[in-house]
Amino acid sequence: EAQVTQNPRYLITVTGKKLTVTCSQNMNHEYMSWYRQDPGLGLRQIYYSMNVEVTDKGDVPEGYKVSRKEKRNFPLILESPSPNQTSLYFCASSLSGRSTGNTIYFGEGSWLTVV
Amino acid sequence: DAKTTQPPSMDCAEGRAANLPCNHSTISGNEYVYWYRQIHSQGPQYIIHGLKNNETNEMASLIITEDRKSSTLILPHATLRDTAVYYCIVRVVGGHNFNKFYFGSGTKLNVKP
Numbered sequence: 001e002a003q004v005t006q007n008p009r010y011l012i013t014v015t016g017k018k019l020t021v022t023c024s025q026n027m028n029h030e031y032m033s034w035y036r037q038d039p040g041l042g043l044r045q046i047y048y049s050m051n052v053e054v055t056d057k058g059d060v061p062e063g064y065k066v067s068r069k070e071k072r073n074f075p076l077i078l079e080s081p082s083p084n085q086t087s088l089y090f091c092a093s094s095l096s097g098r099s100t101g102n103t104i105y106f107g108e109g110s111w112l113t114v115v
Numbered sequence: 116d117a118k119t120t121q122p123p124s125m126d127c128a129e130g131r132a133a134n135l136p137c138n139h140s141t142i143s144g145n146e147y148v149y150w151y152r153q154i155h156s157q158g159p160q161y162i163i164h165g166l167k168n169n170e171t172n173e174m175a176s177l178i179i180t181e182d183r184k185s186s187t188l189i190l191p192h193a194t195l196r197d198t199a200v201y202y203c204i205v206r207v208v209g210g211h212n213f214n215k216f217y218f219g220s221g222t223k224l225n226v227k228p
Binding site (some may be wrong): 033035043044045088092103105106109 | 159160164215220221
């Protein structure tokens with residue numbers, strides 16, 4: 001079954017404690033992306049990756065890092081989480097980022113609370 | 116910049132067609148219109164997409180105006196399980212031929228018995 005898998009699904013952490021949210025897709029997709037969703041603000045893109053070792057900032061990259069060492073994985077790293085990063089996070093992937101016709105698939109989301 | 120404009124909410128009676136409008140007046144020639152929905156806080160679910168022709172699949176129909184500046188998503192027989200936030204999205208090409216997905220606020224569709 002084609003899917004995008006995120007872990008953890010739910011996490012409560014403390015300010016300043018580094019954490020990583022993993023994302024994996026089994027569709028051999030080139031393009032992967034991270035979004036955060038906050039009440040009243042819709043989904044906003046954090047980072048995206050066109051392919052292995054190719055990443056770029058989205059609209060709200062501050063406080064986040066990503067890496068793309070393998071095609072299937074695209075972890076989101078919060079080096080020093082702060083309460084304003086409390087949010088619902090979604091990972092997404094599509095076959096290619098160079099064609100507007102590809103469908104994007106989303107993971108089920110990761111609830112992150114920073115206290 | 117806002118790429119699409121949708122009404123914040125709509126009501127629909129169960130069993131009736133739900134017609135969700137979207138304006139995308141700045142769309143360019145190679146940009147597709149996508150529709151997704153989000154039920155509660157689950158991952159957004161793909162519904163349908165199109166470029167210029169009307170499209171239909173097992174979930175919905177997409178009607179795109181001839182000038183491509185607006186579109187309508189049609190759920191032909193809405194059920195209570197179709198209650199969700201519906202997002203109309205234009206898939207854009209960024210500054211380095213990269214794609215971005217711009218999500219607006221969407222339309223909250225309330226299907227009522």
